Amino acid sequence: MTNLAQARNEQIESYLTGLDGALRGVGREERDEILREIRTHILDSLPDNPEAGVETVLRALGAPERLAEQYQTEFLLTQASRSFSPWLLLSTAWRWAHTGIRGFAVFMVAMVGYTMALGFLVTVLLKPFLPNRIGLWVGHGNFVFGATSQGSGVHDVLGSLYIPVTMLLAFGTAVGTTHALRWLMRTRRRPAR
Amino acid sequence: MAGNNNGERGQHWEAQLRKGCLEMAILSSLWTGRLYGLEILRRLANKSHLEVAEGTVYPILARLKAEGLLQSEWVEAEAGHPRKYYWLTASGRRRAQEMAEAWNDFSASLAVLVGPVLKGK
Numbered sequence: 097m098t099n100l101a102q103a104r105n106e107q108i109e110s111y112l113t114g115l116d117g118a119l120r121g122v123g124r125e126e127r128d129e130i131l132r133e134i135r136t137h138i139l140d141s142l143p144d145n146p147e148a149g150v151e152t153v154l155r156a157l158g159a160p161e162r163l164a165e166q167y168q169t170e171f172l173l174t175q176a177s178r179s180f181s182p183w184l185l186l187s188t189a190w191r192w193a194h195t196g197i198r199g200f201a202v203f204m205v206a207m208v209g210y211t212m213a214l215g216f217l218v219t220v221l222l223k224p225f226l227p228n229r230i231g232l233w234v235g236h237g238n239f240v241f242g243a244t245s246q247g248s249g250v251h252d253v254l255g256s257l258y259i260p261v262t263m264l265l266a267f268g269t270a271v272g273t274t275h276a277l278r279w280l281m282r283t284r285r286r287p288a289r
Numbered sequence: 290m291a292g293n294n295n296g297e298r299g300q301h302w303e304a305q306l307r308k309g310c311l312e313m314a315i316l317s318s319l320w321t322g323r324l325y326g327l328e329i330l331r332r333l334a335n336k337s338h339l340e341v342a343e344g345t346v347y348p349i350l351a352r353l354k355a356e357g358l359l360q361s362e363w364v365e366a367e368a369g370h371p372r373k374y375y376w377l378t379a380s381g382r383r384r385a386q387e388m389a390e391a392w393n394d395f396s397a398s399l400a401v402l403v404g405p406v407l408k409g410k
Contacts, residue, residue, distance in 0.1 A: 126351075130347070130351065132363075132373075133326060133347060133373050134347065136325075136326075136370060136371070136372055136373065137326055137327055137343070137347070139369075139370060140325075140327045140369075140372070141327060141343075156342070156343045156344075157343050157344040158342060158343075158344035162344065163344040163347075163348070166344065166345065166348040167347075167348040167351060169348070170348040170349065170351060170352035170355075171351070171352070171355070173352070174352050174355045174356060
């Protein structure tokens with residue numbers, strides 16, 4: 097093996113090692129498949145660039161970390177779009193948010209939806225301890241769902257129904273957000289580069 | 290200065306448009322038969338002038354396969370090394386057709402709108 101060929105092989109191996117390390121979170125079998133395909137791509141591309149050499153081919157592929165990030169985003173989006181786990185949906189939306197405006201918008205939907213559901217749940221838990229502060233307060237043109245200060249001329253229209261109604265609202269908001277996120281991830285376009 | 294900004298925005302818009310069409314372009318490139326990654330990249334460049342970053346296509350191929358739109362197989366070459374060939378599954382063909390039809394309708398309706406703009410060149 098000539099020195100030139102050896103140096104070329106070392107560059108390829110170094111790139112693939114970097115890619116392997118950056119593909120954390122992707123299963124071993126899928127990772128090996130990715131590395132094999134990228135190695136084939138590099139070897140196939142070399143004859144097109146005999147003068148430019150391996151640097152040009154590797155540069156065209158992008159940094160290993162960047163390439164790995166695209167794989168992870170694609171895999172996670174596919175996985176999350178089939179999942180009902182709010183945690184997986186939220187963490188995937190967070191990763192997607194780093195890749196473009198659409199991802200960011202989806203992350204905001206996730207944040208607003210799940211925060212609202214959590215907020216409803218917190219008021220349900222507080223209701224037994226603060227019965228005169230938590231409710232659906234109406235009066236004098238005011239409409240407050242949740243906590244309000246006493247003596248502001250408003251009255252609680254739900255009373256004892258507050259807990260079941262708010263539990264339903266929390267559940268409905270969480271389920272609605274989950275379905276919206278699954279739909280947005282299924283119908284996504286490729287994340288912007 | 291403003292002219293430069295407009296030019297940059299125009300290029301950015303065109304780049305986003307091309308990226309948005311990438312999934313349809315990849316599925317369409319496989320309509321006539323099986324291809325491996327580099328062949329897909331070359332077909333995109335030759336047939337549609339879609340000069341996409343090489344590292345962008347492989348993660349999309351992996352996802353389209355995970356979604357059941359593509360199937361793949363390593364094939365030994367007579368000379369050289371094995372290559373991973375992709376082809377459309379039945380649902381991949383359906384998706385490609387739906388996308389092509391939607392694209393056709395969309396571009397036809399927009400052509401009416403942009404026609405006068407082009408004539409004013």
